[in-house]
Amino acid sequence: MKSTKSHETPPALRSGQRRACLLLAGLLGLTGWTEPDPARAAVGPVPPYSSQVVRTWNLHTIAAITTDDGYADPLQATRTLAMVHVAMHDAVNAVLPFFESYAFDGRDAAADPEAAAAAAAHGVLLRLFPNHESQLDAWLLASTGTSSPTWAGTG
Helix, strand or coil: CCCCCCCCCCHHHHHHHHHHHHHHHHHHHHHHHCCECHHHHHHCCCCCCCCHHHHHHHHHHHHHHHHHHCCCCHHHHHHHHHHHHHHHHHHHHHHCCCECCCCCCCCCCCCCHHHHHHHHHHHHHHHHCHHHHHHHHHHHHHHHCCCCCCCCCCC
16 A cells, blocks of 8 residues: 655655755855954955955856866766965955955955956966966956066065
């Protein structure tokens, strides 16, 4: 006799629900990591900046991944996107320190946060895809007006 319990779901649906719960838990965990740091909130109001540079470098990252391996390895692609976005977050946070940093704790209040984000994304992608240096430099030039960022302490 077949069970008529309404709370039972087919195994395939349970597997999909499990994946959705893991994804949601991961997203909630990520947003928890980026809560404002009260000690840094004394910086004052943030001037309006465009988030277009982040969207643009996200597309550049996908283009670099696709050109390199045709997006053959989704796990590697996700890792690359995460590295680029963490670098951009920390670069902008170095200029406008409102959030906890992930890997970089430097500060430069005089820097342009949009240029910092572009330079950070460029740096990560250049290390991951050195064969695409000319394209990456062209994208950086389009984002910032320069194709060779000057890093602190290097000139």
